[in-house]
Amino acid sequence: MMDKKTIAVMFAALLGLFVLSQVSNLIYKPIPKRAMPVAATNATATAIVSNTVAGNAVAPATAVTATNVAAATKPAPVERPAEQTVALSNDFIRVVFTSWGGGIRSVELLKHKAGGDGHITLNEGAPDTALGLVGVAGADLNAEFKLEATGPSSVVMRAGNVTKTVTLGKDYLLDAVIEGVTPSVGVVIGAAEPTYEKEAPMYLNADWQDGPKWSNRDLDVVSKRTGKGQNRELISARWVAVKSQYFAMVLTGPTNATAITYSPVDLPRPKDWTAKESPRGVTAFGEWPTSGGKLSVSLYAGPKEYERLSALGQSQMEVMDFGSWMDGYTGFFGLVLFKGMAWCHKLAPNYGMAIILVTILLKIVFWPIQAKSIKSMKEMQKFQPQMQKVREKYKDDAQRMNAEIMKLYKEHKINPFSGCLPMLVQFPVLIAFYKVLSNAIELRGTSFLWIKDLALPDTVATVMSVPINPLPLLMTGATVLQQRMTPSTGDAQQQKMMMFMPLIMLFFFYPSASGLVLYWTVQQVLSIAQQWWSMRKPDDTALATAK
DSSP states (O other): OOOHHHHHHHHHHHHHHHHHHHHTTOOOOOOOOOOOOOOOOOSSOEEEEEEEOOOSSBOOOOOOBTTBSSOSSOOOOBOOOOEEEEEEEOSSEEEEEETBTTEEEEEEEEEEEOSSSSEEEETSSOSSOBTOEESOTTSSTTSBOEEEEEETTEEEEEETTEEEEEEEOSSSEEEEEEESOOSEEEEEEEEEOOSSTTOOGGGOEEEEEETTEEEEEEHHHHHHHHHTTOOEEEEEEEEEEEEOSSEEEEEEEEEEEEEEEEEEEEOOOOTTOOSSSOOEEEEEEEEEEOBTTEEEEEEEEEEOOHHHHHHTSSSGGGGGOOOOGGGTTOOHHHHHHHHHHHHHHHHSSSHHHHHHHHHHHHHHHHHHHHHHHHHHHHHHHHTHHHHHHHHHHTTTOHHHHHHHHHHHHHHTTOOTTGGGHHHHHHHHHHHHHHHHHHHOGGGTTOOBTTBSOTTSOOOOEEETTEEEOHHHHHHHHHHHHHHHHSOOOSOHHHHHHHHTHHHHHHHHHTTSOHHHHHHHHHHHHHHHHHHHHHHHSOOHHHHHHHO
16 A cells, blocks of 8 residues: 555656646647738828729628527628728727728737737737627628728717727727617627747637636637537626736727627638647627616727736736636735736846845745755665654554554654645745746747747757757756755655656656746755755754764
């Protein structure tokens, strides 16, 4: 039979494999995005009006009902009038409005480069227009609107008795006033689309803040619930959103939204897309009560920057998703680490150095815990001969053997699990740092030493389709070295099992963001330094004997 320590090690290994399965899709491979013409990025917003000649067989925008965002079958192609477009731009975004559905066709983020040429563009391939209306006869997503640029930063869209006036703000914000609508109206938020080929489905979400409770549905959940006809949920939320790993479209109303409806959406296949399956995203709309047939909403369409989202005033920063089961989904650890990293970045101009500084501060905090663990392991090592005699004496009676060993621990006041304490204490921090580095756009595109992007693996070459990532290999070497320096405790079976831990950690970290691997590598190096210092330091027994 296995003792409790062996079971604990196996549990840790299984937990590591589970976490690995959740991040196995994080082998990043940026792809070029289809470039759009870039408007001049001066401080004054500009408006551009154009017309696009309709083809002979152009499919209309997908019809949307109160229970389904995208229809299961595409409508037959019909001939449509020429599309009218209006483009508004400022220093941050270029927004293209379309007469087909009377909403936003795309939002080009002028401060954020795509993997190839051009900029990141939100809602670019979605079948439905953001700010399009649902359930409004003659002014829904299939309606033809008349567009008019009424100034350098505003556009008016009209269909039937409905009028939409959209004003572009100073950064990523747009304000919309919708008039002539029913007592309750659905407004399309937009679509969350993958911004690179390996973006995992767990990063494509519909989010909302329902009172103190934050809720989200990722692409897998959205697909399952849509298949069951359960994709409309009654809520009471001031804002609703769709988001990818680093970008979000957040729609906020004057009162709480009463429902959200989401659905998976098939997206156009980029020319450089290598996967067999075409990209998929998540689209959604929220439902709001109107006041006298009028509804005012604001749309944030941009990066998931904590300070910008926090400044919106309705807890929109919750789309950052720093929480995990380790902290009850409060995001406490993640927020502390994010704030700490931002503070360290003020001291160091590079986020790689900021991560190292945060790691040093964490090591200072955890120093006493690891020191106690090393001391306990040194004490356990002294009693290895006695424990070995017990194992040999009761090798045919595992229950008695374990009882005698625990008795020996109790007599000498040894905690056999203290060696695992540093790992258990640091695990919530590791998960929190993983969440932070997976969502903080500040790391996207930031280089450090040979690392081209702290948000991606530090791949320096590819051999036979296998990426060569030096940092996880260095981390594994440091882990092996630390194990060799650690006083040996437990039986031979346990020691052999511990030998597999570096391999488990290697598989876990190999496809992860290099910023996360940098943290753990520096943490391992600091732990080696502490262990070397502690092993050279005389213990209390030796000092007492010397006196």
